[in-house]
Amino acid sequence: MIDLHCDTIMKIWEGKQEQGLRSNSFQIDLEKLRKGGSLAQVFACFVHKTEGVSSYETFMSMYKVFLDQIKKNSDLIEQVRTPHRGGSKLQAVLSIEEGDVLEGKIERAAEVASYGVRLIALTWNFENAIGFPNSQDPDLMSRGLKSFGCELIPEMERLGIVVDVSHLSEGGFWNVARLSKKPFVASHSDCRALCNHQRNLTDDQIRAVAESGGVVGLNFCSGFLSEGSHQTRIEDLVRHAIRLYSVGGKSVLALGTDYDGIGSDLELPDISYMPVLRDALSKAGMSQSVLDAMWDDNALRVLG
Ligand SMILES: [Zn+2]
Numbered sequence: 001m002i003d004l005h006c007d008t009i010m011k012i013w014e015g016k017q018e019q020g021l022r023s024n025s026f027q028i029d030l031e032k033l034r035k036g037g038s039l040a041q042v043f044a045c046f047v048h049k050t051e052g053v054s055s056y057e058t059f060m061s062m063y064k065v066f067l068d069q070i071k072k073n074s075d076l077i078e079q080v081r082t083p084h085r086g087g088s089k090l091q092a093v094l095s096i097e098e099g100d101v102l103e104g105k106i107e108r109a110a111e112v113a114s115y116g117v118r119l120i121a122l123t124w125n126f127e128n129a130i131g132f133p134n135s136q137d138p139d140l141m142s143r144g145l146k147s148f149g150c151e152l153i154p155e156m157e158r159l160g161i162v163v164d165v166s167h168l169s170e171g172g173f174w175n176v177a178r179l180s181k182k183p184f185v186a187s188h189s190d191c192r193a194l195c196n197h198q199r200n201l202t203d204d205q206i207r208a209v210a211e212s213g214g215v216v217g218l219n220f221c222s223g224f225l226s227e228g229s230h231q232t233r234i235e236d237l238v239r240h241a242i243r244l245y246s247v248g249g250k251s252v253l254a255l256g257t258d259y260d261g262i263g264s265d266l267e268l269p270d271i272s273y274m275p276v277l278r279d280a281l282s283k284a285g286m287s288q289s290v291l292d293a294m295w296d297d298n299a300l301r302v303l304g
Pocket of ligand 1: 166167
C-alpha cells in the first residue's frame, strides 16, 4: 500500500517529539504501517501559514523532525525519493502541503527537491504567492495561478516534484491542467458529485487528472465523504472509490488518507485497518487488478 498523504510529522513536531514515529497514539506509526501492509508512506510537512511567521522556517523545523525520526528508526524505515518494490524497510517519501514554503522564490524548489521533496500541494486554504485556495466564495474559487505559480509548474516538473492540486482553487486547477506536461495529482480529495464540498473534485476535474496520467488519493475526512457527517464510514469510502473508478478509470485510483490531519470519528481508526477497506471494496465488486492499481501500482507509476 502507498498512502499519498498524512500529517503525522506535523503531530510529532507539535508534540516536540514526545511521541515518535515508531509507536504512538496517532493514526500512523511504524507498527500500524506494517500491519496495514504499507510499502511507502508519503509524509507531508503541513505548514499552517501564519502572519509574521516564515513558512520556510516552519518547514525546515518540521523537516528536521522528519529526518530525526527516520534516523532514530533506521532499522525499520528509510527515506526514498522513488518508492520501489522489494525493499526490506518501510519507505518514507517527503512532501510539502502549502506552497508558501517557497515564499515566491523559484530557487527554493530546487532546494526542497534536494531534501527529497517529491510532491508540493500548491496551496493550503489560504492565498499565497502561487495562487488561491479552494473556497465556497465563487470569485475566489475561480481565480487562477499567479505569474509565480505559472513559472513554478515547469520548474517543479523539471525537478521531479509532482504538482499536487488538493486544496487549490478551480481556476488554479485548470491552469495546472493546461500548463503541466507531466502527471499531476490530487493527493487527498474526494468526489464533488457525491459530496458537495469545495475540497472535492468535479467529474471533469477527475477526468483531467486521469488524462494527465495522475491520480486522486481517496481522502478519509468525513466531511468530504458525506455532507455534514462527522463519521468516516466504510460504505462512504467505497462509494467514492467506485465513483473515482467509473469517472477516471483504473489508472486514476490512489489512497490519500489524510490520517493525523482529520478530526473525524473513523470506522477505520488508523492505517493498520487498510486491509478492511480493501476487503470492503472487493466485496463491492472491485477486481484484484483494480485494487492493486489503487493500492500501489498507480502511485508507483506517478512517483516513478
Ligand atoms: Zn490537506
